[in-house]
Amino acid sequence: MFVKNNQFQKFPNKVWLSSPTMHGEELAWMTDAFNKNWMSTVGENINEAELAVSKKIGCKYAVGLATGTASLHLAVKLAGVKRGDLVFCSDMTFSATLNPVVYEGGIPVFIDTERDTWNMDPAALEKAFEIYPGVKHVVIANLYGTPGKMDEIRAVAKKHGAVIVEDAAESFGATYKGVQTGRFGDIGIISFNGNKIVTGSAGGMLLTDSREAADKARKWSTQSRENAPWYQHEELGYNYRMSNVIAGVIRGQLPHLEEHIAQKRAIYERYKEGFKGLPVTMNPYDGQNSVPNFWLSCLLIDGEAMCKQVRGERDALYIKERGKSCPTEILQTLAAYNAEGRPIWKPMHMQPIFRMNPFVTRQGNGRGTTNAYIEGCGEDVGMDIFNRGLCLPSDNKMTAAEQDKIIEIVRACFD
Numbered sequence: 477m478f479v480k481n482n483q484f485q486k487f488p489n490k491v492w493l494s495s496p497t498m499h500g501e502e503l504a505w506m507t508d509a510f511n512k513n514w515m516s517t518v519g520e521n522i523n524e525a526e527l528a529v530s531k532k533i534g535c536k537y538a539v540g541l542a543t544g545t546a547s548l549h550l551a552v553k554l555a556g557v558k559r560g561d562l563v564f565c566s567d568m569t570f571s572a573t574l575n576p577v578v579y580e581g582g583i584p585v586f587i588d589t590e591r592d593t594w595n596m597d598p599a600a601l602e603k604a605f606e607i608y609p610g611v612k613h614v615v616i617a618n619l620y621g622t623p624g625k626m627d628e629i630r631a632v633a634k635k636h637g638a639v640i641v642e643d644a645a646e647s648f649g650a651t652y653k654g655v656q657t658g659r660f661g662d663i664g665i666i667s668f669n670g671n672k673i674v675t676g677s678a679g680g681m682l683l684t685d686s687r688e689a690a691d692k693a694r695k696w697s698t699q700s701r702e703n704a705p706w707y708q709h710e711e712l713g714y715n716y717r718m719s720n721v722i723a724g725v726i727r728g729q730l731p732h733l734e735e736h737i738a739q740k741r742a743i744y745e746r747y748k749e750g751f752k753g754l755p756v757t758m759n760p761y762d763g764q765n766s767v768p769n770f771w772l773s774c775l776l777i778d779g780e781a782m783c784k785q786v787r788g789e790r791d792a793l794y795i796k797e798r799g800k801s802c803p804t805e806i807l808q809t810l811a812a813y814n815a816e817g818r819p820i821w822k823p824m825h826m827q828p829i830f831r832m833n834p835f836v837t838r839q840g841n842g843r844g845t846t847n848a849y850i851e852g853c854g855e856d857v858g859m860d861i862f863n864r865g866l867c868l869p870s871d872n873k874m875t876a877a878e879q880d881k882i883i884e885i886v887r888a889c890f891d
């Protein structure tokens with residue numbers, strides 16, 4: 477760690493990456509469930525939360541489920557992914573985006589990232605259809621609350637007759653051309669995980685316009701009971717339905733979504749202003765067409781301003797250089813001052829578990845690249861962003877003074 481220990485005081489209270497921000501209504505609706513004894517997976521909170529989310533997103537049905545991952549699992553099943561199917565998936569994302577593909581026996585083919593929004597590159601997707609014609613499913617995520625290039629992605633998928641599953645877990649409330657994310661796939665999902673823009677402590681919802689799909693998801697999520705006087709099962713079932721207590725938290729949070737987005741946006745803008753003059757940029761978005769929810773503010777260090785950094789599978793080393801820094805130094809320094817940053821999601825094609833899966837860049841089959849940044853080939857965009865990027869503390873409750881200190885700590889890393 478380069479910043480001298482006595483230069484700043486440690487934060488007395490940890491500054492979090494993104495922690496739950498409660499308001500009071502959550503407790504009221506949970507208490508309501510308790511008082512009425514709807515302490516299960518049925519009740520008014522679920523109905524009301526589903527209604528409010530479907531209205532906000534602009535879809536006909538929102539089905540309350542236990543987690544975003546469970547929602548993705550049912551979405552992938554509804555989309556028709558079968559054992560042995562290749563599925564084109566976002567590469568630079570949380571593994572939950574594509575794990576459900578594997579649950580169903582599908583084989584993720586990772587599609588490289590573009591630099592304008594840090595989401596799936598439509599040109600790489602087109603390339604993937606050239607290399608693997610006949611693929612029928614695409615799973616896309618909107619990273620850190622920033623909508624991807626939806627028109628281009630949809631056009632490519634349509635041209636090849638593929639179904640899109642949209643993972644809007646991180647981007648609830650973000651819009652592209654005025655339309656809410658979660659609407660751009662044939663099926664979408666959002667997450668209410670504890671670190672998301674609004675939370676239920678856990679929870680997720682599947683989003684669809686199809687009555688049939690919504691009914692299927694409800695049935696599958698409650699162990700696939702048939703309409704019979706006894707426990708009759710004709711399909712595989714899951715215990716994936718949302719709890720009415722969790723739904724109470726979500727119901728209480730939903731009126732605060734726009735307020736949270738405004739706070740997150742202010743955090744992003746304050747960082748952007750505070751880092752002026754440093755050799756860094758913020759996570760980019762298409763200001764013409766999209767309004768992110770600014771869930772996480774991220775930094776990308778200019779290539780020339782990177783000090784030497786080496787990452788193994790579980791640890792990292794760097795060599796301090798004057799005027800330069802790297803994600804490892806900044807993250808370690810923030811942690812030493814009691815503030816939580818994170819590395820960028822490590823791309824899936826770099827993960828040991830997916831080492832044998834295909835990976836496609838806009839130049840073609842990218843499997844076999846080792847270190848795009850160091851080799852300077854610039855082709856493996858996800859790897860490059862992972863090497864040079866990091867997520868900054870982005871908590872709604874962070875004060876302006878705390879954020880200013882974070883900015884100073886980051887600045888000092890470039891001394």
Ligand SMILES: Cc1ncc(COP(=O)(O)O)c(C=O)c1O
Pocket residue numbers: 543544545546569570572573617643645646667668669678679680
């Ligand atoms: C991109 C993405 N997809 C899916 C998920 C899974 O959501 P959950 O944690 O609710 O299962 C998350 C977050 O956790 C996520 O960030």
